[in-house]
Amino acid sequence: QVQLVESGGGVVQPGTSLRISCAASGFTFSDHGMHWVRQAPGKGLEWVAVIYYDGTDRYYADSVKGRFTISRDNSKKTLHLHMDSLTAADTAVYYCVRDFYSSLSGRFDYWGQGTLVTVSS
Amino acid sequence: QSALTQPPSVSGSPGQSVTISCTGTSSDVGGYDYVSWYQHSAGKAPKLIIYEVDRRPSGVPDRFSGSKSGNTASLSVSGLQAEDEATYYCTSYASTNIVFGTGTTVTVL
Numbered sequence: 130q131v132q133l134v135e136s137g138g139g140v141v142q143p144g145t146s147l148r149i150s151c152a153a154s155g156f157t158f159s160d161h162g163m164h165w166v167r168q169a170p171g172k173g174l175e176w177v178a179v180i181y182y183d184g185t186d187r188y189y190a191d192s193v194k195g196r197f198t199i200s201r202d203n204s205k206k207t208l209h210l211h212m213d214s215l216t217a218a219d220t221a222v223y224y225c226v227r228d229f230y231s232s233l234s235g236r237f238d239y240w241g242q243g244t245l246v247t248v249s250s
Numbered sequence: 251q252s253a254l255t256q257p258p259s260v261s262g263s264p265g266q267s268v269t270i271s272c273t274g275t276s277s278d279v280g281g282y283d284y285v286s287w288y289q290h291s292a293g294k295a296p297k298l299i300i301y302e303v304d305r306r307p308s309g310v311p312d313r314f315s316g317s318k319s320g321n322t323a324s325l326s327v328s329g330l331q332a333e334d335e336a337t338y339y340c341t342s343y344a345s346t347n348i349v350f351g352t353g354t355t356v357t358v359l
Contacts, residue, residue, distance in 0.1 A: 151351070164348070165323075173351075174288070174290070174296065174339050174350045174353070175350060176341070176348040176349065176350055178308070190347060191251050192251075224295065232349075234284055234343055235284050235297065235341045235342065236284070236301040236302065237286065238298050240296055241295065242295055
């Protein structure tokens with residue numbers, strides 16, 4: 130069965146960096162676009178970034194553009210999100226999400242359980 | 251990248267029907283037939299219940315239905331059940347990004 134397992138969350142200080150990861154299993158990872166979606170405490174869901182099936186295209190929400198980098202390793206079936214210059218506004222549960230298609234459609238058919246990133250001094 | 255507008259909350263008694271609206275622009279909802287709806291309960295991962303405006307994934311009851319007119323999409327839940335109590339989000343493809351709705355909490359009275 131499809132599984133997406135996030136890791137790497139934790140408490141970090143403002144201005145620092147963090148990389149979170151997602152281990153995928155149960156499907157052909159290299160066939161699907163992959164996303165990060167986050168939810169800040171008490172807030173709604175927010176799309177963060179997407180990477181196409183082969184890594185050639187990546188797009189970001191305006192709120193993270195220039196600070197976050199999404200990447201993938203198809204040989205290891207792993208998705209990453211490198212986050213720089215973190216602020217309190219980045220505090221959220223970060224979900225690893227599979228797109229049904231190879232690129233970007235918004236048909237998010239599988240979600241991980243999320244990893245909590247807390248930015249606090 | 252402005253969020254799509256949803257009503258904060260809707261409610262209904264068991265067996266009744268509720269409808270949630272999702273209003274965007276011609277750059278997102280109105281421009282593409284890639285509107286999805288997600289059901290999110292506390293402590294759980296969101297669940298896809300409608301994709302491409304009006305299609306249901308296997309396993310989702312036909313009590314859930316989607317539609318779109320112009321820049322507004324809608325999710326209807328008929329025969330409301332206690333298990334339907336959750337927060338519902340719409341999303342839309344917008345060329346190089348995905349836009350989420352503000353979320354609607356459905357309460358079963």
